[in-house]
Amino acid sequence: MDLGLTNKVALVTGGSSGIGLAIAAKLAAEGCKVAIAGRDKIKLDAAVANIATARAFSGDVREPAQVAKLVDDVVAAFGRIDIVVSNAGTHLPGRMEDVETSALLRHIETKVIGAWELAKCVTPHMRKQGGGRFIVIIGQAGKVPQANGIASAISNAAQHAFVKSLSDDLARDNILVNAVCPSRIKSPLTDALGHLYNEVYYGRSLEQQESKWGAEVPLGRWGTPDDIANAVAFVASERAAFMVGANIDVDGGHQRSIF
Protein backbone atom coordinates (compact mmCIF):
# COMPACT_ATOMS: atom_id res chain seq x y z
CA MET A 1 0.00 0.00 0.00
CA ASP A 2 1.40 3.40 -0.95
CA LEU A 3 1.03 5.55 2.16
CA GLY A 4 1.60 8.79 0.25
CA LEU A 5 4.25 10.00 2.69
CA THR A 6 7.02 10.82 0.21
CA ASN A 7 8.65 14.18 0.96
CA LYS A 8 6.35 14.95 3.89
CA VAL A 9 8.07 16.64 6.82
CA ALA A 10 7.52 14.91 10.16
CA LEU A 11 8.49 16.08 13.65
CA VAL A 12 8.76 13.31 16.27
CA THR A 13 9.24 14.39 19.89
CA GLY A 14 11.04 11.83 22.01
CA GLY A 15 12.38 10.50 18.71
CA SER A 16 15.75 9.57 20.16
CA SER A 17 14.68 6.38 21.94
CA GLY A 18 12.30 3.43 21.96
CA ILE A 19 8.93 4.03 20.32
CA GLY A 20 9.80 7.52 19.01
CA LEU A 21 12.99 6.27 17.38
CA ALA A 22 11.10 3.47 15.63
CA ILE A 23 8.46 5.98 14.45
CA ALA A 24 11.18 8.29 13.09
CA ALA A 25 12.85 5.40 11.24
CA LYS A 26 9.55 4.13 9.83
CA LEU A 27 8.44 7.57 8.59
CA ALA A 28 11.88 8.07 7.02
CA ALA A 29 11.62 4.66 5.32
CA GLU A 30 8.26 5.76 3.90
CA GLY A 31 9.90 8.83 2.36
CA CYS A 32 9.46 11.52 5.03
CA LYS A 33 12.06 14.07 6.00
CA VAL A 34 12.20 13.63 9.76
CA ALA A 35 12.97 16.03 12.60
CA ILE A 36 13.89 14.12 15.74
CA ALA A 37 13.50 16.04 19.00
CA GLY A 38 14.71 15.25 22.49
CA ARG A 39 16.80 16.60 25.34
CA ASP A 40 19.85 14.34 25.47
CA LYS A 41 22.31 15.33 22.72
CA ILE A 42 24.19 12.03 22.76
CA LYS A 43 20.98 10.08 22.18
CA LEU A 44 19.89 12.54 19.48
CA ASP A 45 23.20 12.26 17.63
CA ALA A 46 23.05 8.45 17.76
CA ALA A 47 19.47 8.49 16.45
CA VAL A 48 20.15 10.68 13.40
CA ALA A 49 23.36 8.80 12.59
CA ASN A 50 21.25 5.82 11.52
CA ILE A 51 18.48 7.62 9.63
CA ALA A 52 19.66 9.28 6.43
CA THR A 53 16.89 11.90 6.08
CA ALA A 54 16.71 12.81 9.77
CA ARG A 55 17.98 15.88 11.60
CA ALA A 56 18.26 16.37 15.34
CA PHE A 57 16.63 19.21 17.27
CA SER A 58 17.10 19.84 20.99
CA GLY A 59 14.19 20.82 23.14
CA ASP A 60 12.46 20.07 26.42
CA VAL A 61 8.71 19.85 25.84
CA ARG A 62 8.12 21.05 29.42
CA GLU A 63 9.48 24.47 28.42
CA PRO A 64 7.03 26.44 26.21
CA ALA A 65 9.80 28.69 24.83
CA GLN A 66 11.79 25.61 23.79
CA VAL A 67 8.75 24.08 22.07
CA ALA A 68 8.19 27.31 20.12
CA LYS A 69 11.87 27.40 19.12
CA LEU A 70 11.73 23.72 18.13
CA VAL A 71 8.83 24.32 15.75
CA ASP A 72 10.48 27.46 14.33
CA ASP A 73 13.76 25.59 13.84
CA VAL A 74 12.09 22.68 12.05
CA VAL A 75 10.17 25.02 9.74
CA ALA A 76 13.39 26.96 9.06
CA ALA A 77 15.26 23.72 8.27
CA PHE A 78 12.62 21.95 6.15
CA GLY A 79 10.29 24.76 5.04
CA ARG A 80 7.13 23.18 6.51
CA ILE A 81 5.74 20.59 8.95
CA ASP A 82 3.17 18.08 7.68
CA ILE A 83 3.13 15.57 10.53
CA VAL A 84 3.73 15.92 14.27
CA VAL A 85 4.05 12.90 16.53
CA SER A 86 3.82 14.01 20.17
CA ASN A 87 5.55 11.08 21.82
CA ALA A 88 7.97 12.54 24.41
CA GLY A 89 7.28 11.28 27.87
CA THR A 90 7.87 8.81 30.58
CA HIS A 91 5.99 6.81 33.17
CA LEU A 92 5.75 7.92 36.78
CA PRO A 93 5.06 4.84 38.93
CA GLY A 94 3.63 4.78 42.41
CA ARG A 95 0.49 5.12 44.46
CA MET A 96 -0.73 8.51 45.69
CA GLU A 97 1.47 8.46 48.77
CA ASP A 98 4.56 7.62 46.69
CA VAL A 99 4.17 10.49 44.20
CA GLU A 100 5.28 14.02 45.15
CA THR A 101 2.94 16.72 43.87
CA SER A 102 5.88 18.42 42.17
CA ALA A 103 6.66 15.18 40.28
CA LEU A 104 3.02 14.87 39.18
CA LEU A 105 3.11 18.45 37.90
CA ARG A 106 6.30 17.77 35.92
CA HIS A 107 4.67 14.66 34.47
CA ILE A 108 1.58 16.60 33.38
CA GLU A 109 3.77 19.39 31.99
CA THR A 110 5.61 16.85 29.83
CA LYS A 111 2.72 14.79 28.55
CA VAL A 112 -0.23 17.17 28.50
CA ILE A 113 1.06 20.76 28.42
CA GLY A 114 3.95 19.72 26.14
CA ALA A 115 1.51 18.34 23.56
CA TRP A 116 -0.75 21.38 24.03
CA GLU A 117 2.11 23.81 23.39
CA LEU A 118 3.28 21.80 20.39
CA ALA A 119 -0.22 21.96 18.88
CA LYS A 120 -0.48 25.71 19.51
CA CYS A 121 2.87 26.35 17.83
CA VAL A 122 2.43 24.08 14.82
CA THR A 123 -1.23 24.84 14.01
CA PRO A 124 -0.60 28.22 12.29
CA HIS A 125 1.94 26.53 9.98
CA MET A 126 -0.40 23.64 9.16
CA ARG A 127 -3.30 26.05 8.54
CA LYS A 128 -1.14 28.03 6.11
CA GLN A 129 -0.15 24.79 4.34
CA GLY A 130 -3.80 23.65 4.07
CA GLY A 131 -3.65 20.82 6.60
CA GLY A 132 -1.56 18.34 8.54
CA ARG A 133 -1.54 15.43 10.95
CA PHE A 134 -1.12 15.64 14.74
CA ILE A 135 -0.71 12.27 16.44
CA VAL A 136 -0.37 11.80 20.20
CA ILE A 137 1.06 8.65 21.79
CA ILE A 138 -1.06 7.82 24.86
CA GLY A 139 -0.39 4.95 27.27
CA GLN A 140 -2.98 2.40 28.33
CA ALA A 141 -3.59 3.91 31.77
CA GLY A 142 -5.64 6.68 30.17
CA LYS A 143 -8.45 4.24 29.44
CA VAL A 144 -7.87 1.54 32.06
CA PRO A 145 -6.02 2.84 35.14
CA GLN A 146 -3.28 0.42 36.19
CA ALA A 147 -2.22 -0.56 39.69
CA ASN A 148 0.66 1.51 41.07
CA GLY A 149 0.37 4.17 38.34
CA ILE A 150 -1.99 6.93 39.47
CA ALA A 151 0.09 9.72 37.86
CA SER A 152 0.03 8.13 34.42
CA ALA A 153 -3.69 7.40 34.76
CA ILE A 154 -4.31 11.12 35.38
CA SER A 155 -2.01 12.46 32.65
CA ASN A 156 -3.05 9.89 30.03
CA ALA A 157 -6.77 10.49 30.60
CA ALA A 158 -6.11 14.20 30.11
CA GLN A 159 -4.29 13.40 26.87
CA HIS A 160 -7.37 11.55 25.60
CA ALA A 161 -9.60 14.55 26.41
CA PHE A 162 -7.08 16.82 24.71
CA VAL A 163 -6.93 14.71 21.52
CA LYS A 164 -10.71 14.45 21.20
CA SER A 165 -11.29 18.17 21.81
CA LEU A 166 -8.43 19.26 19.57
CA SER A 167 -9.57 16.96 16.77
CA ASP A 168 -12.91 18.74 16.85
CA ASP A 169 -11.26 22.19 16.84
CA LEU A 170 -8.92 21.50 13.93
CA ALA A 171 -10.81 19.15 11.59
CA ARG A 172 -12.26 22.06 9.58
CA ASP A 173 -8.68 23.17 8.87
CA ASN A 174 -7.91 19.71 7.50
CA ILE A 175 -5.60 19.10 10.48
CA LEU A 176 -6.39 15.53 11.51
CA VAL A 177 -5.73 14.79 15.18
CA ASN A 178 -5.61 11.19 16.43
CA ALA A 179 -3.97 9.05 19.10
CA VAL A 180 -2.08 5.75 19.02
CA CYS A 181 -2.11 3.89 22.33
CA PRO A 182 0.73 1.50 23.20
CA SER A 183 0.87 -0.96 26.03
CA ARG A 184 3.46 -3.58 26.90
CA ILE A 185 6.00 -2.33 24.37
CA LYS A 186 9.59 -3.32 25.12
CA SER A 187 11.69 -0.13 25.24
CA PRO A 188 14.28 1.57 27.45
CA LEU A 189 11.36 2.96 29.45
CA THR A 190 9.76 -0.40 30.22
CA ASP A 191 13.18 -2.05 30.74
CA ALA A 192 13.82 0.46 33.53
CA LEU A 193 10.36 0.00 35.04
CA GLY A 194 10.97 -3.71 35.60
CA HIS A 195 13.37 -2.90 38.41
CA LEU A 196 11.07 -0.30 39.94
CA TYR A 197 7.99 -2.51 39.92
CA ASN A 198 9.97 -5.44 41.16
CA GLU A 199 11.34 -3.49 44.11
CA VAL A 200 8.41 -1.27 44.84
CA TYR A 201 5.24 -3.10 44.09
CA TYR A 202 5.02 -6.62 42.83
CA GLY A 203 7.81 -8.14 44.90
CA ARG A 204 8.78 -10.53 42.12
CA SER A 205 11.89 -10.98 40.02
CA LEU A 206 12.07 -9.19 36.69
CA GLU A 207 11.77 -12.53 34.87
CA GLN A 208 8.63 -13.44 36.79
CA GLN A 209 7.18 -10.01 36.24
CA GLU A 210 7.94 -10.00 32.54
CA SER A 211 6.35 -13.37 32.19
CA LYS A 212 3.29 -12.12 34.11
CA TRP A 213 3.06 -9.07 31.87
CA GLY A 214 3.44 -11.30 28.85
CA ALA A 215 0.72 -13.61 30.13
CA GLU A 216 -1.66 -10.67 30.66
CA VAL A 217 -1.46 -9.91 26.95
CA PRO A 218 -3.68 -12.16 24.79
CA LEU A 219 -0.92 -12.46 22.20
CA GLY A 220 1.33 -13.69 25.03
CA ARG A 221 4.32 -11.46 24.39
CA TRP A 222 5.65 -7.93 24.60
CA GLY A 223 5.20 -5.69 21.58
CA THR A 224 8.01 -3.87 19.81
CA PRO A 225 8.45 -0.17 19.03
CA ASP A 226 8.02 -1.14 15.36
CA ASP A 227 4.49 -2.35 16.15
CA ILE A 228 3.62 1.21 17.20
CA ALA A 229 5.56 2.79 14.32
CA ASN A 230 3.55 0.82 11.75
CA ALA A 231 0.27 2.10 13.20
CA VAL A 232 1.56 5.69 13.38
CA ALA A 233 2.70 5.56 9.75
CA PHE A 234 -0.80 4.50 8.71
CA VAL A 235 -2.52 7.20 10.79
CA ALA A 236 -0.10 9.79 9.34
CA SER A 237 -0.76 8.60 5.80
CA GLU A 238 -3.08 9.63 3.00
CA ARG A 239 -4.85 6.28 3.54
CA ALA A 240 -6.21 7.54 6.91
CA ALA A 241 -7.86 10.64 5.43
CA PHE A 242 -11.22 10.08 7.18
CA MET A 243 -9.86 9.34 10.66
CA VAL A 244 -10.31 12.14 13.19
CA GLY A 245 -10.32 11.98 17.00
CA ALA A 246 -9.64 8.22 16.99
CA ASN A 247 -7.48 6.36 19.49
CA ILE A 248 -5.97 3.15 18.21
CA ASP A 249 -4.85 0.49 20.71
CA VAL A 250 -1.67 -1.34 19.70
CA ASP A 251 -1.19 -3.65 22.65
CA GLY A 252 -1.61 -7.31 21.69
CA GLY A 253 -5.13 -7.08 23.16
CA HIS A 254 -3.93 -6.04 26.64
CA GLN A 255 -6.46 -3.26 27.20
CA ARG A 256 -9.76 -4.99 27.85
CA SER A 257 -11.76 -1.88 27.20
CA ILE A 258 -14.53 -1.52 24.64
CA PHE A 259 -14.32 2.27 24.32
Ligand SMILES: NC(=O)c1ccc[n+]([C@@H]2O[C@H](COP(=O)([O-])OP(=O)(O)OC[C@H]3O[C@@H](n4cnc5c(N)ncnc54)[C@H](OP(=O)(O)O)[C@@H]3O)[C@@H](O)[C@H]2O)c1
Ligand atom coordinates in the same frame (compact mmCIF):
# COMPACT_ATOMS: atom_id res chain seq x y z
N1 LIG B 1 6.71 1.45 26.14
C1 LIG B 1 5.44 1.30 26.49
O1 LIG B 1 4.94 0.18 26.66
C2 LIG B 1 4.58 2.52 26.68
C3 LIG B 1 3.31 2.32 27.24
C4 LIG B 1 2.49 3.40 27.42
C5 LIG B 1 2.91 4.67 27.03
N2 LIG B 1 4.14 4.85 26.49
C6 LIG B 1 4.52 6.21 26.10
O2 LIG B 1 5.17 6.19 24.83
C7 LIG B 1 6.13 7.25 24.77
C8 LIG B 1 7.49 6.69 24.37
O3 LIG B 1 7.87 5.72 25.33
P1 LIG B 1 9.14 4.78 25.20
O4 LIG B 1 8.76 3.51 25.82
O5 LIG B 1 9.66 4.82 23.82
O6 LIG B 1 10.17 5.54 26.19
P2 LIG B 1 11.72 5.93 26.08
O7 LIG B 1 12.47 4.91 25.31
O8 LIG B 1 12.14 6.25 27.46
O9 LIG B 1 11.72 7.28 25.21
C9 LIG B 1 11.21 8.48 25.75
C10 LIG B 1 11.60 9.62 24.84
O10 LIG B 1 10.98 10.82 25.31
C11 LIG B 1 11.96 11.85 25.43
N3 LIG B 1 11.59 12.76 26.49
C12 LIG B 1 11.20 12.46 27.76
N4 LIG B 1 10.93 13.60 28.42
C13 LIG B 1 11.11 14.63 27.56
C14 LIG B 1 10.97 16.04 27.66
N5 LIG B 1 10.59 16.63 28.79
N6 LIG B 1 11.25 16.79 26.56
C15 LIG B 1 11.64 16.21 25.40
N7 LIG B 1 11.79 14.89 25.25
C16 LIG B 1 11.53 14.11 26.33
C17 LIG B 1 13.27 11.10 25.69
O11 LIG B 1 14.39 11.88 25.29
P3 LIG B 1 15.47 12.44 26.37
O12 LIG B 1 16.03 11.23 27.02
O13 LIG B 1 16.43 13.21 25.53
O14 LIG B 1 14.68 13.29 27.30
C18 LIG B 1 13.11 9.87 24.80
O15 LIG B 1 13.49 10.18 23.46
C19 LIG B 1 6.14 7.91 26.16
O16 LIG B 1 5.33 9.07 26.14
C20 LIG B 1 5.53 6.86 27.06
O17 LIG B 1 4.89 7.40 28.19
C21 LIG B 1 5.00 3.80 26.32
